[in-house]
Amino acid sequence: MSEPARSQRFAEIALPHLDAAYNLARWLVRSDCDAEDIVQEAYLRAFKAFDGFRGANGRPWLLAIVRNASYDWLRQRRADDVTISYDEELHDGHISAEAGSANEAMVNPETALARADDRRLVNAALARLPAAFREVVVLRDIEDLSYRDIAAIASIPIGTVMSRLARGRKLMLAYLEQAEA
Amino acid sequence: MDCKDARELLGGFVDRELSGREALEVAAHLEGCGDCRSQREVHEALRGAIGAKADYFRASPGLEARVRAVAALTSPPPKAAAPARPPRNWWGFGAAAVTVAAVLWSVGLFIALPSADDRFADEVVSGHVRSLLPNRAVDVASSDQHTVKPWFSGKIDFSPPVRDLTTEGFPLVGGRVDYLGHRTVAALVYRHRQHLINVFVLPASNGASDTPAKVFSRQGYHALRWTRDGMVFWAASDVELAELEKLRGALLSN
Numbered sequence: 001m002s003e004p005a006r007s008q009r010f011a012e013i014a015l016p017h018l019d020a021a022y023n024l025a026r027w028l029v030r031s032d033c034d035a036e037d038i039v040q041e042a043y044l045r046a047f048k049a050f051d052g053f054r055g056a057n058g059r060p061w062l063l064a065i066v067r068n069a070s071y072d073w074l075r076q077r078r079a080d081d082v083t084i085s086y087d088e089e090l091h092d093g094h095i096s097a098e099a100g101s102a103n104e105a106m107v108n109p110e111t112a113l114a115r116a117d118d119r120r121l122v123n124a125a126l127a128r129l130p131a132a133f134r135e136v137v138v139l140r141d142i143e144d145l146s147y148r149d150i151a152a153i154a155s156i157p158i159g160t161v162m163s164r165l166a167r168g169r170k171l172m173l174a175y176l177e178q179a180e181a
Numbered sequence: 182m183d184c185k186d187a188r189e190l191l192g193g194f195v196d197r198e199l200s201g202r203e204a205l206e207v208a209a210h211l212e213g214c215g216d217c218r219s220q221r222e223v224h225e226a227l228r229g230a231i232g233a234k235a236d237y238f239r240a241s242p243g244l245e246a247r248v249r250a251v252a253a254l255t256s257p258p259p260k261a262a263a264p265a266r267p268p269r270n271w272w273g274f275g276a277a278a279v280t281v282a283a284v285l286w287s288v289g290l291f292i293a294l295p296s297a298d299d300r301f302a303d304e305v306v307s308g309h310v311r312s313l314l315p316n317r318a319v320d321v322a323s324s325d326q327h328t329v330k331p332w333f334s335g336k337i338d339f340s341p342p343v344r345d346l347t348t349e350g351f352p353l354v355g356g357r358v359d360y361l362g363h364r365t366v367a368a369l370v371y372r373h374r375q376h377l378i379n380v381f382v383l384p385a386s387n388g389a390s391d392t393p394a395k396v397f398s399r400q401g402y403h404a405l406r407w408t409r410d411g412m413v414f415w416a417a418s419d420v421e422l423a424e425l426e427k428l429r430g431a432l433l434s435n
Contacts, residue, residue: 015245018244019238019240022238023239036244040244040247109223116226116230116234117230118234119236122230122235123235123236126235137231141228141231141235142235142237144232146198147193162192165192166189169228172227173223
């Protein structure tokens with residue numbers, strides 16, 4: 001492929017997903033400037049890797065690169081954000097220390113859902129989720145992607161997408177209930 | 182299926198991601214279990230709330246420019262078709278498929294060509310750059326809107342709104358008649374610190390409704406296009422986009 005044709009084709013495949021890319025990076029790193037840098041870096045990586053792209057759907061391909069770039073950034077600067085404890089991943093045990101006294105079993109869904117009407121509280125609860133849960137909730141509930149696409153983006157099995165979503169949503173309820181209305 | 186199994190699959194059930202058999206089993210369990218039914222409602226309500234209330238962060242025009250630069254995208258931008266979700270509901274109508282194909286084909290053409298606005302933006306930026314040459318900015322130099330506005334009458338076939346915006350930080354320098362897109366247009370010139378800003382005004386096509394601002398960037402210049410009260414406005418300058426937005430806000434507030 002000639003250089004201009006390659007650029008043109010890349011633009012057609014990758015640029016339509018710029019909002020989705022920025023939204024994912026912004027939710028993962030929670031800073032406008034850093035998210036912009038990461039998205040730029042991700043597009044650079046994507047452009048370099050573009051010859052290897054054969055699929056029909058550019059969205060999961062591009063978002064996987066954005067997600068990896070975001071995680072690279074987080075690992076360097078906020079390692080705590082990206083580690084989920086073994087316990088948290090596998091069991092319904094405690095929610096990490098950060099979550100304090102949240103006990104999901106005791107959550108009163110009515111209180112939590114009443115607060116889910118408040119934009120600010122929903123944003124705060126989502127921002128508080130550990131990154132591994134935050135990303136699946138963002139990709140599913142905000143970006144409306146299928147489990148299959150999310151699995152490809154986060155490189156995890158589809159079953160793990162489902163269990164992380166379940167945990168993430170439970171945690172959201174707990175955080176919402178704890179929130180000061 | 183017992184409650185424990187059902188609860189584990191409830192998320193997938195609400196998301197319509199279970200296999201047909203699993204979905205049937207969960208549905209059968211829900212039929213007979215009020216507790217799990219209320220759990221499902223909680224799931225659905227929370228899902229809906231996250232989708233409706235959580236912020237969706239959109240890329241800024243600045244980021245878009247940076248990303249385009251990454252690929253050295255010199256050729257015109259294909260943006261249009263993208264973010265819209267595929268119109269799933271239509272596919273059921275077999276007869277409509279031909280129409281859809283035709284629409285997609287024409288969208289394809291549209292993507293391949295720069296839009297009329299894109300081409301006009303080139304002219305706007307060129308017009309702005311021309312005006313920066315010595316003694317080209319204004320034909321009538323005045324910060325008095327009551328001098329500039331009547332000056333236009335007789336030179337063009339419409340009457341552009343003219344306002345001095347000194348108090349908002351954009352003193353009026355004057356006006357001139359320019360020629361863009363094969364027609365004469367009014368150019369109002371404002372100063373912002375050391376920068377000149379051209380605001381080109383021309384009549385909109387009949388019945389055009391007001392439109393919000395659209396951003397164009399060319400060689401370090403920004404252009405903003407909007408429509409108001411039957412006039413099309415194009416503001417162009419090398420000032421920050423935010424400053425252009427401010428000028429636009431000042432022009433819109435009466």
